[in-house]
Amino acid sequence: MAKVVADITVSLDGFVTGPDAGPEQGLGVGGEALHDWALQPDAIDQAVLEESVAATGVVIMGRRLFDVIDGPSGWNDEMGYGAGLVAEPPVLVVTRIPPDKVRLADRMTFVVDGIAGAVAKGLAMADDRNVVIMGGGETIRRAIDAGVVDELRLHIAPVLLGAGTPLFTGATPRNLRQTHVQVSGHATHATYRLD
Numbered sequence: 001m002a003k004v005v006a007d008i009t010v011s012l013d014g015f016v017t018g019p020d021a022g023p024e025q026g027l028g029v030g031g032e033a034l035h036d037w038a039l040q041p042d043a044i045d046q047a048v049l050e051e052s053v054a055a056t057g058v059v060i061m062g063r064r065l066f067d068v069i070d071g072p073s074g075w076n077d078e079m080g081y082g083a084g085l086v087a088e089p090p091v092l093v094v095t096r097i098p099p100d101k102v103r104l105a106d107r108m109t110f111v112v113d114g115i116a117g118a119v120a121k122g123l124a125m126a127d128d129r130n131v132v133i134m135g136g137g138e139t140i141r142r143a144i145d146a147g148v149v150d151e152l153r154l155h156i157a158p159v160l161l162g163a164g165t166p167l168f169t170g171a172t173p174r175n176l177r178q179t180h181v182q183v184s185g186h187a188t189h190a191t192y193r194l195d
Helices: 031-039 043-055 063-069 114-125 137-145
Strands: 004-011 015-017 056-062 091-094 108-111 130-135 151-157 176-183 188-194
Touching (some): 004 114, 015 031, 031 043, 043 056, 043 176, 043 188, 056 114, 091 114, 108 114, 114 130, 114 137, 130 137
Parallel strands (some): 004 151, 056 091, 091 108
Antiparallel strands (some): 151 188, 176 188
8 A cells, every 4th residue: 555755864953955955056065965875875775775766656846856856967867766776756746836847847747736735646646656755845844744644764864964954843743653763874764654
């Protein structure tokens, strides 16, 4: 049965990007270190990445993340969903206004009726595989607050960014149930159940 998984990398101090993130510098100043686990994986990281990608039926992201991914320095033939695995699941982009021009048009569908609408559409498309909300931080917060997330997967990178895009600022207080933890040389991969 398909489940909805919010999956994102976060620094030890709670940021999903460094400062000054934008289409030209997607992870912000110093933010590249967040994804060392996916770009320079050890055996544990590689297994986490492969398992997640294999279980993914549909990806959901917000418009800001889409602008980075569709930009000139974004996804390409060597880098995409799953880092170097370059998987190509359908991608739903939550936005109020779809862009006029899309470089990766064959992979992207724009959803204008909010995160709950995107999740419903993703579940209908996923063929019993997971619907993965990959970010950004605001999109994941909205999905959790809307009650549409079954599982939260955090890849906690051993880096302090000091500033940037926070993951949980303004989040609704709640208890989570930790269900799985794996530690690699680059990250702590933690899975939480949202009840």
